[in-house]
Amino acid sequence: MISISLCMIVKNEEDVLQRILSCAKRFCDEIIIVDTGSTDTTMDIARKYTDKIYEYEWVDSFAKARNFSFSKATKDYILFLDADDIIDDKNIGEIIKLKSKLESTYDVVTMKYITATDEYGNPTFSFKRHRLVKRSRNFLWYGNVHEYLAVNGKVLDTEISIIHKPTSINKKDSNRNIKIYEKMIKEEVEFTPRDLFYYANELKDHKRYQEAIDKYVAFLVTREGWIEDNIRxxxxxxxCYQILEQYEKEIDCLLQSLSFDIPRPEVSCRLGDLYKKRLQYQKAIVWYKIALEKEAENNMGFQLKDYSTWYPHLQLCVCYWHIGDKEHSEYHNQKAKEFRPNDKRILSNEQLFMRK
Structure with missing residues (x-):
């Protein structure tokens, strides 16, 4: 059986830290906490679970902090988690099984990271991460913000899921990341393609849409981005163009994504929405059907399940109704209901079918 070191970096996490540590103690052989400047009771909570607590002076680099935490590990494999993550009983059981059967020839284990769920608990946004790594390989983190772990070797892909679940109390500085990027600009630090992409995301989130567009363009021009980042x-x-009401450019960007790979369900639905808005229902139907087809083989890519499940079915219900095909309209409404049984729109459609 392999042994696992949990490595975490934390700051002011008193609202969530006990939640994840109570999960981790069930399967981790060592817990390492690196605190980057907490002023609440975070350290007191951590001491209930481990004596391997280290203070680390924050230097505006998540990668450096994570590498410091990894340097303190002593077990066979290293697992990293964030304080506002959770692991349910089912997936804790899967990790315990993994510990007992994982062959030491594996260098990396991937797990699913669920960052959003709907009211039914269904994942709506998820992606795979290199979550468990062999300590002897000395893998390192890179990037001041939105850091990534550079790995290679033999990889085991699993369906084990970790859920990102912040509490309603949000003490995070929403400007933290963009401040780090703008400090890098001021210090004339050369941005990697990845930096350009994530800086553009921060600009978008801060409603600086034209600046974000410029950075996305600069990122794509490098032609060095990960395919999933190119599509995103x-x-x-x-x-951004939709918010700026530049709809033709919105279409151009969606179509540009097709140059990188087969259509992602989100892109197909967005194109379907545009045709549906123009009352071109037959063309909209084509795109919604594409969204329901088999997704691309992008195990590490982003998955927005709404766009490959209930959403295109609901839109197909509407489109078929407008072209007078009641049978297909009812069929797709029922398929949408399988995912969202209490959705008011779907139930309203059922009432309409009965009246007609």
């Missing part, structure tokens, strides 16, 4: 850049640019 096109989608996010389309979002």
């Amino acid at each position: 850049a096109c989608i996010y640019m389309a979002n």
Whole structure:
């Protein structure tokens, strides 16, 4: 059986830290906490679970802090988690099983990271992360913000899920990341393609839409981005143009994403929405059907399940109704209901079908 070191970096996490540590103690052989300047009871909570607590002076670099935490690990494999993550009983059981059967030839284990769920608990946004790594490989983190772990070797892909679940109390500085990027600009630090992409995301989130578009373009021009980031850049640019009411450019960006790979369900639905808005229902139907087809083989890519499940079915219900095909309209409404049984729109459609 392998042994696991949990490595975490924290700051002012008193509202969530006990929640994740109570999960981790069930399968981790060592818990390492690196505190970057807490002023609340975070350290007191951590001491209930481990004596391996280290204070670390924050230097505006998540990668450096994570690398410091990794340097303190002593077990076979290193697991990283954030304080506002949770792991349910089912997935804790899967990790315990993994510990007992994982062959030491594996260098990396991927797990699913669920960052958003709907009211039914269904994942709406998820992606895979290199979550468990062999300590002897000395893998390192890179990037001041939105850091990534550079890995190679033999990889085991799993469906084990970790859920990101912040509390309603949000003590995070919403300007923290953009401040770090703008400090890098001031210090004339050369941005990597990844930096450009995530800086553009921060600009978008801060409603600086034209600046965000410029950075997405600069990112794509490098032609060095990860394929999934390239596609997201096109989608996010389309979002910016939509808000700026430049709809033709919105379409151009969505279509540009097709140059990188087969259509992602989100892109297909967005194009379907645009045709539906123009009352071109037959064309909209084509795109919604594409969204329901088999997704691209992008195990590490972003998955927005709404766009490949209930949403295109609901829109197909509307489109078929408008072209007079009641049978297909009812069929797709029922398929949407399988995912959202209490959705008022779907129930209202059922009433309409009965009246007609």
